[in-house]
Amino acid sequence: MFATLTRKAQPPATARALDALRASVMVADNDLVIRYMNHAAIKLMQEAEAELKRDLPNFSAARLIGSSIDVFHKNPGHQRGMLSALKVPHAATIRVGGRAFDLLVTPLVEQGQRTGFVVEWADARERLLNVDFAGQIAAIDRSQAVVEFGLDGTILDANANFLKALGYTIEEVRGRPHSMFVDAATRDSPDYTTFWDKLRRGEHHVGQFRRLGKAGRVVWIEGAYNPIFDASGKPCKVVKFATDISLQMRLLADLKTLIDSNFTEIDGAIAQSTAEAHSASGAADETAQSVQQVAASAEQLAASIGEIAQSMARSRSATDDAFTQTVSVADNTESLASAAQAMSSIVGLIRNVASQINLLALNATIEAARAGEAGKGFAVVASEVKNLAVQAAQATQQISREIDGIQATSATVASALGAIRDAVTTVRESVAATASAVEEQSVVTRSMSASMHNASAAVSTVSGNIAGISGAVAQAAEAVAKTREAAEVLVR
Known part of the structure; x- marks a missing residue:
């Protein structure tokens, strides 16, 4: 229709x-x-x-x-x-x-x-959401311990994971109170009453809980008590999702025991390390100061050697000049000797001339005597010429003696100048060798000064590193203390 x-x-x-x-x-x-x-x-x-x-x-x-x-x-x-x-x-x-x-x-x-x-x-939409929710619940049921309670704490249901963790069967727990899983002190405490009062008001609770399994076996679980609300928004039951962490808690307890047993030794070792680090830091600081002083001294030494090198360079230059002047004076002395030798020849020539004049004067006297009265004036002239020849001969002898003295002095001066030249040559060679050695020493000293500065910087770095080590040891001590505190908190 x-x-x-x-x-x-x-x-x-x-x-x-x-x-x-x-x-x-x-x-x-x-x-x-x-x-x-x-x-x-x-x-x-x-x-x-x-x-x-x-x-x-x-x-x-x-x-x-x-x-x-x-x-x-x-x-x-x-x-x-x-x-x-x-x-x-x-x-x-x-x-x-x-x-x-x-x-x-x-x-x-x-x-x-x-x-x-x-x-x-x-x-x-709702059906698909319900399918999705069902899948999520199934996944939770496979991986976590799940138990349902009435608002009065009565156990309504529990999955296999929960029953396995506590060691019960569903028949042994269904209809029993939640208090079967806690010790008497917890069950009678105000905190336990407040715990269920909050759940009945719809407040969830998350944490780690110490529970008692079958035969009083201690079981640690980590989970959440979640109030479930009905269509009117009122709590109607409580579902707990939990994970068995008993193994982790035992490991933490063992860790705490291990830390407690070794804490004194660790404290002593850290204290000793701290003291040694401080001592090493002080020694490094002293070494750094000493190295810095040596570096400063080496730098001053390098400056002094530099000045010596400059003085030696100036001495070498002056010695070179003296050598040059000595060579020049020697040359002049040799020229003087040559001139004196030449003057000897001239004196000889003058002596010959004086001898000839004297001979002529003698001849003239003889001829004047022969001439008689007529030759008297000529005899006077001849006499004067003879006197002049005698005087020339005497002067020539004196000049010859002076020239001989000059030649002797020139020879002595030449010999002395030769000795001076040899000594200046020796000094020049010594100054050159000394200047070269001083220059090498200056280079080595500068290198030593640079090395000492590098060593000073390295020692300063070591000092800083030791200070860092000291700080790291202090941090390690603090970390150990915090680890001990954390272990105590986790084990509680």
């Missing part, structure tokens, strides 16, 4: 019955033309219209009745082929525009002939 009636033509009772349904119902004829939609279906399409338009731009909830169901498909050929062969109800989930819908398509048959289809629509 749905295939032949529109929504307006439905009998009032039928329309009211369909509109009263919470399910969204859509009716299409055999040609897949939508003929009817109840209120729930219309509301669902109106709510989803904006999202459906993302994939179906021409979609309109107001124009669905009278249109083909092809409007829900980008490729309606596949859908039509499937529906044409449909003889039994078919369930499917479709996704359009970010929305997911669960569909149940049921063929309508009258007198053996299919007359249309009834399509039930349902928003699949």
Whole structure:
């Protein structure tokens, strides 16, 4: 009958019955033309219209009745082929525009002939979320210990991980109070009462807990007590998700024991290392000061040697000048000796001339005597000439004696100058050798000064490194103390 009636033509009772349904119902004829939609279906399409338009731009909830169901498909050929062969109800989930819908398509048959289809629509979001939640819960159930409590602390259920950690079976714990897992002191403490009061108010609690398993075995768990709320927002039960950390706690306890047992030795070693580092730092500082003083002294020595080198260079220059002057004086002395020798020859010549004059004067005297009175004036002249010759001879002898003295003095001076020249040559060679040695010493001293400065810098670096080591030892001591405190906190 749905295939032949529109929504307006439905009998009032039928329309009211369909509109009263919470399910969204859509009716299409055999040609897949939508003929009817109840209120729930219309509301669902109106709510989803904006999202459906993302994939179906021409979609309109107001124009669905009278249109083909092809409007829900980008490729309606596949859908039509499937529906044409449909003889039994078919369930499917479709996704359009970010929305997911669960569909149940049921063929309508009258007198053996299919007359249309009834399509039930349902928003699949909650179902898919529930599927996802169920998967997450299953994953949690596989990896963690899970136990459920009533608000009064009664155990409602527990999974295998929880039962294995505590060593019980489900029959041994179901219906029992949570207090079976704690010692008497904890159970009777105000903190335990406050703990459950907060859970009943809906406050969750996270932490590490010491619990008692079967036969009083201590079990450490890390987890969270989570109140679960009902539809009215009130807590209805508590679910605990936990992990067994007993092994880790035992390791931490062993660590604390190990730290406690070795802490005195570690303290002593660190104290000794600190003292030695301080001592080494002081020694390095003293060494650095000494090296700096040596470097300064070496620098002063280098400066002094530099000045000596300069003085030796000047001495060498002066010695070279003295050598040159000595050579020059020697040359002049030799020239003087040569001149004296030449003067000896001239004196000899003068002596010969004086001798000839004397001889002539003698001859003239003899001739004047022969001449008698006529030769008296000539005799006077001859006498004077003879006197002059005698005087010339005497002067010549004196000049000869002086020249001999000059020659002797020249020879002595030449000999002395030769000795001086030899001594100056020796001094010159010594000054040259000394200047070369001083220059080499100056280079070595400068290198030593540079090396001492480098050594001073290296010692300063060592001093700084030792100070860093001292600081590192202090940090290590602090870290050990913190480690001990942390171990004590973790073991509590």
